[in-house]
Amino acid sequence: MAPIFLVAEGDHDIRGLIADTLAGKGHRVETAGTMAEACAVMARVEPDVIFAALDLGSHHGYDLLRVAGDAGYEVPLILLVDADMDDPGGVVVRFGAMTYLKKPVDRRRFLMLVCLGLEMKASMVRERDRGRRLARMSGFLGALVNAGDETVLLLDEEGGVLRAGERGVPLIQCPAADAVGRPYLSLLPDGSARLQGEAMARAGVTLLPQRLREQRDGSTLDILIRPVPDGDCLAGFVVIARDITASLCTEAGLAGCEKRYRSVCEAARAAILVFERESGVILDCNEAARKLYGYDEAMPGLDMAELLDGSERVLEAIRAGVERVPLSRHRRKDGTLFPAEMSVSQFEHEGREICTAYVQDVSHRRAVEEALREGARLYRAVVEDQTELICRYTPDGALSFVNEAYAKFFGVDEDEVVGREFFPIMAGEERRDQRAWLREAAAGRPVFDREQRVTRHDGQERWVLWTNRAVLDQFGAVSEIQTVGRDITERREAERALGLAMAEKEQYRLNLEATFRSIPDAIITVDSELRVIATNSAAGSLLGIDRERANGVHFSEVLPVPGNACLSVLKQVLRTSRSVHGYEAEFTIPALGVRTAELNCTPLIDQDKRHSGAVLVVRDISRIADLEKRLQERQGFRGIIGRSSAMQDIYRLLEQLSSLDSTVIILGESGTGKELVAEALHYGGSRAGHPMVKVNCSALTESLLESELFGHVRGAFTGAIRDKAGRIQTAEGGTLFLDEIGDISPLIQLKLLRFLEQKEYERVGESRTSVADVRIIAATNADLRGSVRRGAFREDLYYRLNVMPVSLPPLRARQADIPLLVDHFLELFSSQFGKAFEVVAGEVMDLFMSYAWPGNIRELRHILEHACILSPGGEILLKHMRRDFVDHMFGSGQGAPMAGPPTGPVAASGRATGREGVLAALERCGGNKARAARQLGIHRATLYRRLKGWGLAD
Numbered sequence: 001m002a003p004i005f006l007v008a009e010g011d012h013d014i015r016g017l018i019a020d021t022l023a024g025k026g027h028r029v030e031t032a033g034t035m036a037e038a039c040a041v042m043a044r045v046e047p048d049v050i051f052a053a054l055d056l057g058s059h060h061g062y063d064l065l066r067v068a069g070d071a072g073y074e075v076p077l078i079l080l081v082d083a084d085m086d087d088p089g090g091v092v093v094r095f096g097a098m099t100y101l102k103k104p105v106d107r108r109r110f111l112m113l114v115c116l117g118l119e120m121k122a123s124m125v126r127e128r129d130r131g132r133r134l135a136r137m138s139g140f141l142g143a144l145v146n147a148g149d150e151t152v153l154l155l156d157e158e159g160g161v162l163r164a165g166e167r168g169v170p171l172i173q174c175p176a177a178d179a180v181g182r183p184y185l186s187l188l189p190d191g192s193a194r195l196q197g198e199a200m201a202r203a204g205v206t207l208l209p210q211r212l213r214e215q216r217d218g219s220t221l222d223i224l225i226r227p228v229p230d231g232d233c234l235a236g237f238v239v240i241a242r243d244i245t246a247s248l249c250t251e252a253g254l255a256g257c258e259k260r261y262r263s264v265c266e267a268a269r270a271a272i273l274v275f276e277r278e279s280g281v282i283l284d285c286n287e288a289a290r291k292l293y294g295y296d297e298a299m300p301g302l303d304m305a306e307l308l309d310g311s312e313r314v315l316e317a318i319r320a321g322v323e324r325v326p327l328s329r330h331r332r333k334d335g336t337l338f339p340a341e342m343s344v345s346q347f348e349h350e351g352r353e354i355c356t357a358y359v360q361d362v363s364h365r366r367a368v369e370e371a372l373r374e375g376a377r378l379y380r381a382v383v384e385d386q387t388e389l390i391c392r393y394t395p396d397g398a399l400s401f402v403n404e405a406y407a408k409f410f411g412v413d414e415d416e417v418v419g420r421e422f423f424p425i426m427a428g429e430e431r432r433d434q435r436a437w438l439r440e441a442a443a444g445r446p447v448f449d450r451e452q453r454v455t456r457h458d459g460q461e462r463w464v465l466w467t468n469r470a471v472l473d474q475f476g477a478v479s480e481i482q483t484v485g486r487d488i489t490e491r492r493e494a495e496r497a498l499g500l501a502m503a504e505k506e507q508y509r510l511n512l513e514a515t516f517r518s519i520p521d522a523i524i525t526v527d528s529e530l531r532v533i534a535t536n537s538a539a540g541s542l543l544g545i546d547r548e549r550a551n552g553v554h555f556s557e558v559l560p561v562p563g564n565a566c567l568s569v570l571k572q573v574l575r576t577s578r579s580v581h582g583y584e585a586e587f588t589i590p591a592l593g594v595r596t597a598e599l600n601c602t603p604l605i606d607q608d609k610r611h612s613g614a615v616l617v618v619r620d621i622s623r624i625a626d627l628e629k630r631l632q633e634r635q636g637f638r639g640i641i642g643r644s645s646a647m648q649d650i651y652r653l654l655e656q657l658s659s660l661d662s663t664v665i666i667l668g669e670s671g672t673g674k675e676l677v678a679e680a681l682h683y684g685g686s687r688a689g690h691p692m693v694k695v696n697c698s699a700l701t702e703s704l705l706e707s708e709l710f711g712h713v714r715g716a717f718t719g720a721i722r723d724k725a726g727r728i729q730t731a732e733g734g735t736l737f738l739d740e741i742g743d744i745s746p747l748i749q750l751k752l753l754r755f756l757e758q759k760e761y762e763r764v765g766e767s768r769t770s771v772a773d774v775r776i777i778a779a780t781n782a783d784l785r786g787s788v789r790r791g792a793f794r795e796d797l798y799y800r801l802n803v804m805p806v807s808l809p810p811l812r813a814r815q816a817d818i819p820l821l822v823d824h825f826l827e828l829f830s831s832q833f834g835k836a837f838e839v840v841a842g843e844v845m846d847l848f849m850s851y852a853w854p855g856n857i858r859e860l861r862h863i864l865e866h867a868c869i870l871s872p873g874g875e876i877l878l879k880h881m882r883r884d885f886v887d888h889m890f891g892s893g894q895g896a897p898m899a900g901p902p903t904g905p906v907a908a909s910g911r912a913t914g915r916e917g918v919l920a921a922l923e924r925c926g927g928n929k930a931r932a933a934r935q936l937g938i939h940r941a942t943l944y945r946r947l948k949g950w951g952l953a954d
């Protein structure tokens with residue numbers, strides 16, 4: 001653009017000349033003849049050079065400089081002065097013009113001044129631009145110094161303050177404006193001045209920035225002293241001070257946040273992956289993620305694509321903003337895949353999109369869900385098969401499930417009732433109860449039973465027992481109720497019937513109790529453990545049992561009397577399950593003294609035919625016993641004849657043994673009646689209805705005896721052509737009498753011992769073990785103890801047999817029994833031979849009484865048999881006696897095998913049974929024949945017979 005010249009000259013010609021010359025040079029020219037015109041031009045354009053006349057009307061041309069200054073620019077002004085003007089240079093200098101040009105204008109000088117003017121203008125513009133730039137820089141510097149929160153100070157190389165920021169922390173102790181020109185260190189507190197002075201010195205030498213921290217009034221200042229180099233020299237310093245108290249806190253806070261982030265991340269059970277959304281590169285992960293994906297080392301740097309099967313699809317969805325990837329397949333380091341759910345949150349960081357993914361392995365949950373589904377299927381299958389009515393309903397009563405039985409019972413369709421109310425089938429009160437239970441169900445009463453009468457689909461009223469079971473959710477609240485209904489109509493009817501039966505039974509019991517009360521016999525019922533179940537009042541009066549305390553107490557404590565026969569009997573009955581009848585026993589009852597009682601005991605059998613106890617009836621027979629005793633001692637016992645006291649003892653023993661099952665050994669010389677005693681035991685006991693099998697052990701060889709006792713199987717030995725049952729088997733339920741037991745071989749002893757101990761045996765030739773319920777009664781006339789001592793008889797068998805020995809005395813030791821036995825045999829032979837033998841002559845009896853009877857009763861029997869054969873009947877005389885016996889008696893006198901002289905009363909009794917003796921006895925007894933017979937030791941019938949024979953019957 002062409003430079004603009006303003007020519008302000010009142011002289012029209014000069015103005016035209018200058019303008020033309022300038023225009024001729026291609027410049028743009030504005031002209032003004034007055035000051036006003038010149039100002040108007042300057043308001044319109046900015047001239048680059050002004051030629052102005054010194055005198056411009058009432059104004060001076062240099063005033064245009066002021067106008068330009070007011071308009072905001074500088075312009076070189078060349079004053080046009082008259083040629084005769086004095087000191088134009090002084091005016092130029094005084095008023096700031098560039099120079100002057102004298103009129104009339106010298107063309108050459110004018111053109112030179114045009115060039116200079118333009119040069120001057122260009123220089124002014126440059127100066128103006130530089131000034132403006134400087135001002136701008138200064139403005140920037142000021143802005144910079146005051147821009148931040150820091151205090152910024154510019155120092156010269158001496159440390160004097162050139163400029164101080166007005167904002168920021170109070171680093172110096174005076175206003176910023178006052179600091180300029182003062183030494184920086186003098187503005188600091190002492191300690192601070194020393195430290196910063198040192199730092200400045202270091203910075204000045206090293207030209208490296210120095211940083212230090214200072215504590216000021218609870219704040220922390222971060223001070224940076226940066227040297228400003230000028231080439232190799234130091235131009236000054238910039239001091240920047242920042243209050244970093246808050247940022248230190250923030251840093252600490254950030255560190256805390258980082259820590260919390262880490263701990264949350266690491267504590268999280270879900271795997272957490274932080275990755276870049278676009279690239280899928282993993283930036284961070286937690287321990288759970290490493291474990292889940294099977295990486296020992298850190299995962300950052302890995303690509304999500306390595307962890308995802310079908311990663312493109314998943315990452316695409318994430319990029320599209322999906323926050324939940326419900327199910328995707330993830331890959332472990334070893335290549336195995338697992339199903340997982342992923343929640344993704346996204347955020348932007350430093351221009352990057354970051355995703356945080358929470359990954360949860362759902363393989364276990366899926367297995368559980370599958371198991372649950374299977375469980376539900378099974379549940380359904382099971383409940384559908386049930387005949388019980390099964391339904392479920394929510395706590396507000398809406399049915400959620402009914403099984404087929406339920407639907408059938410009420411005649412409804414499952415789909416139809418589900419969702420409907422369960423409660424309407426209940427009466428108001430039942431509903432209240434049900435709801436009350438529901439309120440308590442969660443608090444430890446999860447089951448509630450209720451019997452209810454409901455109407456079946458066919459209109460029938462049925463009783464149903466509903467068992468409600470509350471199903472609790474994970475928070476312990478009732479989520480559902482499962483109800484199982486059982487039709488208990490039949491049961492209720494049965495209960496009603498049972499109630500009636502019980503009432504009847506109770507009545508029956510009362511009657512029975514009344515009966516019991518009225519019975520004078522003591523009745524005690526015990527259970528199988530011998531605990532008393534019941535007693536009647538007579539048990540109190542007769543046995544002194546405290547009825548109140550007895551129930552439930554062991555019988556041995558209820559009746560603690562020495563040798564408690566009741567207890568023994570009860571034990572036996574409980575053990576054998578067989579009744580005991582007529583067992584006599586004596587008791588000492590404090591109030592009544594010694595009492596004789598008869599015990600009867602029967603096992604109690606329950607409805608399953610099991611023995612559940614026993615009933616013991618104790619009858620006081622003391623009076624009867626007394627009477628009996630008074631009558632006389634027993635003359636005999638079950639075919640055994642004898643009234644001697646030795647025999648009385650034996651009878652009592654046999655009475656007790658009869659009702660027991662224990663093994664018995666009968667000892668006694670030959671002919672003393674051992675077999676008779678064995679028979680008495682068998683036929684007088686509970687086994688009487690079963691066989692009694694006898695074996696004479698001495699009559700058989702070992703092998704024969706073995707086969708005889710235990711039996712054999714075919715082919716067991718030569719001649720065993722068929723199976724044979726042994727005597728043991730034959731005697732099942734009964735008694736095996738082993739006579740002459742002392743003669744059995746060791747083998748038989750051993751087998752017998754086993755049988756005695758275990759009731760087991762084997763048939764010869766057979767390995768199978770048989771069992772038999774057989775009572776063993778053994779007998780011997782041998783000295784068994786001696787055999788044991790000699791080693792001929794097993795000691796263990798001896799003790800096993802010798803549990804209950806019955807020792808029969810020889811006849812010579814009980815001569816009192818001889819007259820009785822004589823009577824007995826005479827009666828026997830009378831009927832056998834068809835003759836009436838009444839008595840033996842006195843002299844015969846005398847012989848009998850003085851003989852030692854080595855063959856015992858068998859010998860007596862034979863002698864009498866012989867006599868009876870010879871005698872025609874009536875009295876047995878001496879002449880009917882066997883010759884050898886008479887010869888022996890009369891020939892050898894005292895040579896008879898007598899153990900000792902006959903003792904007084906027995907001998908007297910023997911002799912006294914003759915005519916004189918009998919009469920004397922009758923006299924002594926005041927004619928009482930029974931008593932006289934007792935005194936004489938003969939049967940009452942014998943006495944009558946004899947008296948009749950002597951013609952003294954009356």
Ligand SMILES: Nc1ncnc2c1ncn2[C@@H]1O[C@H](COP(=O)(O)OP(=O)(O)OP(=O)(O)O)[C@@H](O)[C@H]1O
Pocket residue numbers: 639640641642668669670671672673674675676677739781821824857858861
């Ligand atoms: N007390 C008795 N009363 C009646 N008869 C008896 C009496 N004792 C033995 N006898 C009779 O005597 C005979 C022999 O008795 P038994 O056979 O019982 O004796 P034993 O001791 O078994 O003899 P052995 O040891 O020789 O076998 C039999 O006829 C038996 O009836």
